[in-house]
Amino acid sequence: MALFRASALRAALNLRLLPASLNFSSTSLPLIDVGPLTNSAASVEEKQAVGRQLHDACLNVGFFYAQGHGVPSELTDSVMVEARKWFALPEEEKQRIALSPTSHYRGWQRLGSNVTQGKRDLHEGIDLYKEVDAGELAAAGMPASPIHGRNPWPQTPAFQAALRAYVDECLGLGAAILRGIALGLQLPETFFEGDMAGDSYWVSRILYYPSLPGQPASSSSNSTSSSSVLGGAQQRQQQQQQQQQQQHASGSKAGSLEELSCGEHTDYGLLTLVFAEPGVTALQVKSAEGRWLDAPPMPGAVVVNIGDMFSVLTNGLYTPTAHRVVNRSGRDRVSIPFFYETNFEAVIEPQPQFCVQRPAQFEPVRYGSHLESKVLHNFDFESK
Numbered sequence: 155m156a157l158f159r160a161s162a163l164r165a166a167l168n169l170r171l172l173p174a175s176l177n178f179s180s181t182s183l184p185l186i187d188v189g190p191l192t193n194s195a196a197s198v199e200e201k202q203a204v205g206r207q208l209h210d211a212c213l214n215v216g217f218f219y220a221q222g223h224g225v226p227s228e229l230t231d232s233v234m235v236e237a238r239k240w241f242a243l244p245e246e247e248k249q250r251i252a253l254s255p256t257s258h259y260r261g262w263q264r265l266g267s268n269v270t271q272g273k274r275d276l277h278e279g280i281d282l283y284k285e286v287d288a289g290e291l292a293a294a295g296m297p298a299s300p301i302h303g304r305n306p307w308p309q310t311p312a313f314q315a316a317l318r319a320y321v322d323e324c325l326g327l328g329a330a331i332l333r334g335i336a337l338g339l340q341l342p343e344t345f346f347e348g349d350m351a352g353d354s355y356w357v358s359r360i361l362y363y364p365s366l367p368g369q370p371a372s373s374s375s376n377s378t379s380s381s382s383v384l385g386g387a388q389q390r391q392q393q394q395q396q397q398q399q400q401q402h403a404s405g406s407k408a409g410s411l412e413e414l415s416c417g418e419h420t421d422y423g424l425l426t427l428v429f430a431e432p433g434v435t436a437l438q439v440k441s442a443e444g445r446w447l448d449a450p451p452m453p454g455a456v457v458v459n460i461g462d463m464f465s466v467l468t469n470g471l472y473t474p475t476a477h478r479v480v481n482r483s484g485r486d487r488v489s490i491p492f493f494y495e496t497n498f499e500a501v502i503e504p505q506p507q508f509c510v511q512r513p514a515q516f517e518p519v520r521y522g523s524h525l526e527s528k529v530l531h532n533f534d535f536e537s538k
């Protein structure tokens with residue numbers, strides 16, 4: 155979508171290029187200790203220091219690992235253990251919470267019913283959103299939306315309880331990281347509170363990815379990307395070899411894999427927190443040169459990335475980075491991305507401090523309309 159193709163815009167505007175310390179084309183994702191943001195005893199200076207690291211990461215990469223995040227590993231483990239049990243239930247059971255227009259696009263989506271760029275994604279999942287009482291909303295004179303409603307929570311009590319606790323933890327962490335990003339942008343620390351994102355229209359996805367057919371499991375075979383320790387020529391050679399192997403395995407043209415676990419996309423809102431089971435590398439992040447870099451799960455850290463709304467807010471200074479999921483590990487994988495978004499009714503527009511040297515490059519966008527334009531076209535309900 156042209157509105158969010160901001161990397162070309164960034165280049166055209168000759169915005170600050172990568173500092174040597176954070177050259178995304180040759181290193182892995184930055185690692186940031188966000189502990190001071192959730193610690194009430196931390197000093198302003200400590201928080202500002204984290205803000206500066208967040209600024210570098212958002213400016214240059216759009217992705218980072220956050221450690222010191224404070225979300226208990228027992229909780230994320232139990233959500234993923236319960237998720238595995240739930241996905242193993244018979245289809246009739248899963249069907250009871252199926253996603254459809256009448257469920258307000260919330261609930262279970264079978265394998266292959268999620269579509270990205272016209273292709274079926276090889277995952278099944280459960281989508282949950284902030285719950286909204288349509289009656290209360292109407293009484294308050296607020297507009298209706300096909301997405302508004304209650305969640306069809308998974309039936310299993312232990313799963314449901316873990317998920318509710320997980321959502322609460324992620325809301326706290328997301329708000330804390332946004333305070334740090336605000337500091338890094340030299341905005342008031344509370345910028346993302348109130349009408350902006352004080353009542354986040356969050357999304358929690360519980361995803362199950364079977365391994366894709368074709369490529370056998372090996373340390374680097376599940377990616378067209380390069381290991382961060384390789385030099386450029388070696389990287390290109392390895393990339394070509396991998397493309398040829400994939401072409402052979404899938405019978406497809408180079409660069410156009412028949413099936414992906416989740417196709418290339420950017421996220422819709424503000425901030426995504428990706429907790430995933432250890433041991434399977436599947437998430438890939440697109441570098442400035444168009445290479446796919448692996449973002450393997452890191453013990454004690456969560457992968458964080460910025461979404462479309464940051465482009466608009468910062469007038470193209472921060473741009474969301476394309477990513478995809480390719481699970482060719484030979485093992486299945488569970489991930490539980492949490493999306494900390496703005497308020498549904500928030501109108502997002504370039505902030506004046508980012509429009510001093512260049513006029514606003516984006517029209518104001520009501521977040522809920524952006525979300526609807528995406529979600530209502532994401533599913534193929536005919537898939538079997």
Ligand SMILES: O=C(O)CCC(=O)C(=O)O
Nearest residue numbers: 359361428437479489491
């Ligand atoms: O499963 C993952 O690692 C990431 C999934 C993702 O990018 C998404 O749901 O937007």
Ligand SMILES: [Fe+2]
Nearest residue numbers: 419420421477
């Ligand atoms: Fe994503």
